[in-house]
Amino acid sequence: MKKWLAIVLLVPVFASFAHAQTGTKKRRPLPYEYGGVVIKNFSSGAGLSPVQFDHWLHRAKYTCRLCHVDIGFAMKANTTGIKAADNMKGYYCGTCHNGKMVHGDRKIFEACATKYTREDLKRCSRCHSKGENVKQDYDFGTFTERLPKERFGNGIDWEKAEERGLIKPADYIEGVSIKRPALAVQKDFAIGAKVETMPEIIFSHKKHTVWNGCELCHPEIFAGIKKGMTKYSMVEIFEGKYCGACHMSVAFPTTDCQRCHSKPVR
Amino acid sequence: MPVFLCALVLILSVVAAEANWYFPPPPPPEEFGNLLIDRTSTKNKVKPVTFSHWSHRRKHTCQVCHSELDFAFKVNVSQITEAENLAGKYCGACHDGKIAFDHGKANCEKCHNGDRGYGKEKFPELASLPHSRSGNRIDWVRAMEEKTIAPARFLKVKPTPGIAYEKTLMLEAEWERVPPAIFPHKSHTAWLECSNCHPEIFNIQKKTTKHFEMIKNLAGEFCGVCHLTVAFPMSDCRGCHPTMKGWQ
Numbered sequence: 001m002k003k004w005l006a007i008v009l010l011v012p013v014f015a016s017f018a019h020a021q022t023g024t025k026k027r028r029p030l031p032y033e034y035g036g037v038v039i040k041n042f043s044s045g046a047g048l049s050p051v052q053f054d055h056w057l058h059r060a061k062y063t064c065r066l067c068h069v070d071i072g073f074a075m076k077a078n079t080t081g082i083k084a085a086d087n088m089k090g091y092y093c094g095t096c097h098n099g100k101m102v103h104g105d106r107k108i109f110e111a112c113a114t115k116y117t118r119e120d121l122k123r124c125s126r127c128h129s130k131g132e133n134v135k136q137d138y139d140f141g142t143f144t145e146r147l148p149k150e151r152f153g154n155g156i157d158w159e160k161a162e163e164r165g166l167i168k169p170a171d172y173i174e175g176v177s178i179k180r181p182a183l184a185v186q187k188d189f190a191i192g193a194k195v196e197t198m199p200e201i202i203f204s205h206k207k208h209t210v211w212n213g214c215e216l217c218h219p220e221i222f223a224g225i226k227k228g229m230t231k232y233s234m235v236e237i238f239e240g241k242y243c244g245a246c247h248m249s250v251a252f253p254t255t256d257c258q259r260c261h262s263k264p265v266r
Numbered sequence: 267m268p269v270f271l272c273a274l275v276l277i278l279s280v281v282a283a284e285a286n287w288y289f290p291p292p293p294p295p296e297e298f299g300n301l302l303i304d305r306t307s308t309k310n311k312v313k314p315v316t317f318s319h320w321s322h323r324r325k326h327t328c329q330v331c332h333s334e335l336d337f338a339f340k341v342n343v344s345q346i347t348e349a350e351n352l353a354g355k356y357c358g359a360c361h362d363g364k365i366a367f368d369h370g371k372a373n374c375e376k377c378h379n380g381d382r383g384y385g386k387e388k389f390p391e392l393a394s395l396p397h398s399r400s401g402n403r404i405d406w407v408r409a410m411e412e413k414t415i416a417p418a419r420f421l422k423v424k425p426t427p428g429i430a431y432e433k434t435l436m437l438e439a440e441w442e443r444v445p446p447a448i449f450p451h452k453s454h455t456a457w458l459e460c461s462n463c464h465p466e467i468f469n470i471q472k473k474t475t476k477h478f479e480m481i482k483n484l485a486g487e488f489c490g491v492c493h494l495t496v497a498f499p500m501s502d503c504r505g506c507h508p509t510m511k512g513w514q
Contacts, residue, residue, distance in 0.1 A: 022469045023477065023487035025339040151334065151423050197431055238465045255333075255461035258426040 028255075031155035032056070032140035035250045037077045038130050046084065050130040055250050056154050057138055060161075061103060063171045064246075065213040070177045071095050075245050084112035093127070095176055103170075153252045159207055169211070185209050190263055194233065200263040221245055288484060289501035290494065293382075295403040296320075296389040299496045300382050305342040313380035319496050320392065320402050321385060327417045328457045328492075334421055335359050339491050359421055400502035407453040417457075429460060440479060445509040467491055 029036070035055030043050045058067070067073045071092060074080045080092065087094035088111075096103075099110030109123060116124075125134050147166055150157035161167045172179065191201040208217070218224035221242060230242070237244040237254060247254050254260075292298065299319030307314045322331070331337045335356060338344045344356065351358035351369050357377075360366045367373045395414050398405040409415045419425065435449040454463070464470055467488060468478070483490040483500060493500050503510045 022465070023467060023482055025466050025491060027338060027343065028336055030336075149423060151425060195431075195433075197433065199429055234465075235469065235471050238469070254465075255459075257460045258429055261429055262426065264430065 028152075031144075031153070034154045034253075035059075039078060039082065040130070041078055041081055042083060043128055048124060048128040049132050051127045052130045053127075056140065056156075057143070059158065059169065059211075059250075060143070060167045061169060063169045063213075064211045065216050066169075066171055066173065066177065069213065069215045070173065076240075087112040088114070095173065101173075150252065150256075152256045158252075159210075162210060171213075183214060189227070193261060199258070199261040201260045202262050203260075289499065292400070292499060292501060295401070296386040297383050298401045298499075299323075300384075301341050301495075302380065302382055303341055303346070305346070307378060312374070313378045315377045316379055316381055316384040317377075318385055320404070321388065323406065323417060323457075324392070324415050325417055327419050329425075329459045329462060330418060330421055332462055333425075333459050334423060340486075398498060398502075400505065401498040406497075407456065410456055411453075425459070428455060431455060431460070439507070445507050447506040448508055449506070 032054075037053045037055070038050050039053055040050035068075060072080075073092065082092045086092055087097065090098060093111045096108050097111035099107065101108045109126065111127065112124075113120065125132050126136075129136075144154070144156050148157040148160040148164070149155055150160075158167075162169065171177070186205040188202060188204045188206065191203055193200055214224075222230045224230075232242040236242055237247070240248050243260075244254065252259060293300070301317045301319070302314040303317055304314035332339060336344070337356065346356045348369070350356050351361065354362065358369060362368055363370070367376060392402070392404055396405040396408040396412065397403055406415075410417065419428075432450075432452040432455070434451065437447040437449055439446055469476075478488050482488055483493070486494060489506070490500070493506075498505050500506070
């Protein structure tokens with residue numbers, strides 16, 4: 001009897017936790033925090049702090065496609081299973097972070113190693129920096145000062161920055177990427193909103209292919225064989241699926257409604 | 267023993283029902299929406315900051331501060347510091363000596379005064395605005411519609427034109443004899459951006475915003491994020507449930 005009552009009393013308590021996601025307002029990440037990813041598959045096992053990866057610095061220098069297609073990083077944190085051993089073999093981070101590759105006038109520092117000196121430990125903490133007081137080579141404020149501004153996300157209009165040539169993200173790494181003639185860019189098209197009087201979405205293939213090519217989205221995220229074939233809703237996007245795979249945490253966030261819902265219906 | 271537990275269940279359900287009707291006591295109109303911000307002030311041996319919503323919303327829509335300047339919807343959450351203000355963030359976006367009074371020594375007391383009623387002598391300036399039953403006793407929505415006030419929608423970064431979503435929703439009440447609540451998108455989008463409320467406060471699944479009940483509103487969630495202490499308070503039942511009888 002006592003147990004039974006306790007269960008009856010506790011059920012509503014647990015039920016209230018189950019749907020705690022709406023009703024309150026979350027903290028919005030600061031511009032330099034946006035697109036930050038904490039990678040902690042094996043770090044603590046090796047006695048190191050988790051890796052703090054910031055998209056803003058890498059995306060200013062490389063396209064999304066390069067890492068997420070050619071190198072093969074998954075689109076969700078901690079699902080790639082990056083191992084130090086693989087980095088040392090030249091996969092994942094180690095593709096570039098091998099102490100040999102050059103970007104501009106800088107040699108890219110080597111990622112992981114089995115043999116290291118006390119001095120080398122400083123290099124470990126350049127990536128394994130979560131919770132550590134590490135002074136990074138690049139300061140967000142100084143680095144982004146000259147880039148065009150936008151609302152939300154990193155507070156930067158990355159699209160304009162690339163268009164104006166203020167950043168020139170590389171899309172090719174010798175030995176990893178393969179040069180093939182590009183496919184013709186598909187036309188921009190409108191996606192009707194499901195809710196009456198909501199402006200239609202203008203989707204631009206052109207703007208997306210600069211960073212993503214075709215392969216980043218098709219066919220896994222969007223089947224892409226026939227227009228209208230993949231059915232999805234805003235609710236699923238908010239859950240991080242479809243457009244939400246990028247536009248919730250790395251590309252400009254869905255809080256900027258009008259940037260997609262831009263064609264008034266009337 | 268079972269008798270005791272049954273009594274406990276009964277008491278708990280009465281307490282739970284009671285919470286549906288507990289409205290926080292209203293402050294005087296000139297203090298409604300005033301906040302004392304004291305995340306670090308007292309720790310740093312200065313008085314807490316008084317922030318008056320009424321004096322700011324005359325000139326700026328909610329979204330200027332709560333989207334563009336990124337102030338949280340909860341007091342003492344935003345990481346406002348002197349350094350940030352001096353760098354032009356948060357309050358410093360306007361309080362720079364050009365748009366509004368600066369952060370200099372002469373002006374400390376204007377914010378750091380620890381007095382919730384600070385600046386009330388200016389409240390009568392709002393006497394010409396349309397009146398209402400509750401809160402500041404000012405109908406802010408009508409004031410903007412009638413152009414008695416013309417609050418700005420942005421400071422520096424011009425947003426793309428707003429989405430003209432004007433649908434009025436009728437929300438059926440859970441309780442018998444409580445008439446439906448009427449939710450006009452239009453009067454909300456005049457002040458706010460879609461993303462101020464969606465999807466964090468209200469998801470957009472039709473009729474399935476889970477646990478959206480009066481008791482949650484009164485605990486400061488959902489409508490209660492604003493309609494307890496800043497926008498007209500929920501003790502003004504008919505503000506949302508217009509056909510409610512026997513109440514205000």
